[in-house]
Amino acid sequence: MQTGEAQTGADDALAQDFVQFAVDAGVLRFGEFKTKAGRLSPYFFNAGLFDDGAKLGRLAQFYARRIVGSGIEFDMVFGPAYKGIPLGAAVAIELARLGRNVPFAYNRKEAKDHGEGGSLVGAPLQGRVLIVDDVMSAGTAVRESIAIIRAAGATPHAVAIALDRQEKATEDGRDVDHSAVQYVRSQLGMQVCAIAKLADLLQYLAHGAAAGDLGAHHERVLAYRQRYGVEDAG
Template sequence: MSAYQTEFLQLALANDVLKFGQFTLKSGRQSPYFFNLGKISSGASMLTLSRAYAQALAASGIEYDMLFGPAYKGIPLVTAIACALAEGGRDVPYAYNRKEAKDHGEGGTLVGAPPKGRVVIVDDVLTAGTALRQAVQLIRDAGAEPVAAVIALDRQEKGPSGLSAVQEMERDANIRVVPLVTVQTMLAYLSGGAADDATLAAIRAYQAQYGVSA
């Protein structure tokens, strides 16, 4: 496990991003864990998070020219990640979109650097993938090339098609999806003493029922 993955999971537990219990998901499934990156709400926490994203992007080996953050959660993320990359010596432009088009001033839905070249999208968790698909289309419509998306967690969970949300996105949008951690990474970390045996057993049972092959 990489150092940035360990630091990210420590951050997730310390900030209640990752919680255990019984949670009803949008799909109706009863999950033994819940992940909410919106719990990151301080400067220090966002700095740690953005550094993890930057390191995951560097480790992926993906070649890119700029970043894009889908509204709304992607907006603070893309800003912070661009700062973390600059801190590491790489200054890249970034952009994001508005949910509603602006009808005055400069107008339009895109804010920031004009999309061009190879673009990496940054977001939190891929569920239905609606925001990411919209981002892919926005980038292509602007004449740029979306090459990848970096997300916090891959739940590795089957959808109606039998594929995970990540697998569907890679197939449909023809981009690579890079998670900071997967459920299997999470389980490996939790098995080191960060969760009790009952929690570990519940997550493993849930993945056995709903998970896809890693």
């Protein structure tokens, strides 16, 4: 098992606290939502709704605690456009507050032809780079980031995300037997750490179901995982 994959003990508590925070913030919602893959999901996670200073600051605390706890070694943080830009910046600030001050950079979708020019902003990309993003659906954004980082002569080393959906990715419109996270780990050779996983969400819902208020959501999310979940998701 790679560094950063295990989530036990205090880490489980961190994940449960994060799921509760996401629910309270309205970022994690339950109902019926169509995913990019065309599936009808019983839950939806929209990190764009961490939309004020307090929420973003607390989100960064969760990221930083998970990253530090993972033991992943890295030299700088990269935030891919667009959602990764505020996430990466906030995480870099929180890491510095925890005593781990590292450079930070991000990319533009369109390169500038004036001023400093180019498509990269911030510190020069160098060393082992940690990519910070919200979720990983198909791994496309990660592959784009890898190309940018390698083109600059740096090493794409690891990825930190908020939620691992632990479900089958799609390729050419069909389901495959691995998740985007598993693909990034096994095929791209990068470490991935997630603040929480679908298994943590199910644990949260199970506790609520025992109290009688989240039982229906637990059953639907469990059925969704049984249909689309990946084996040995970690």
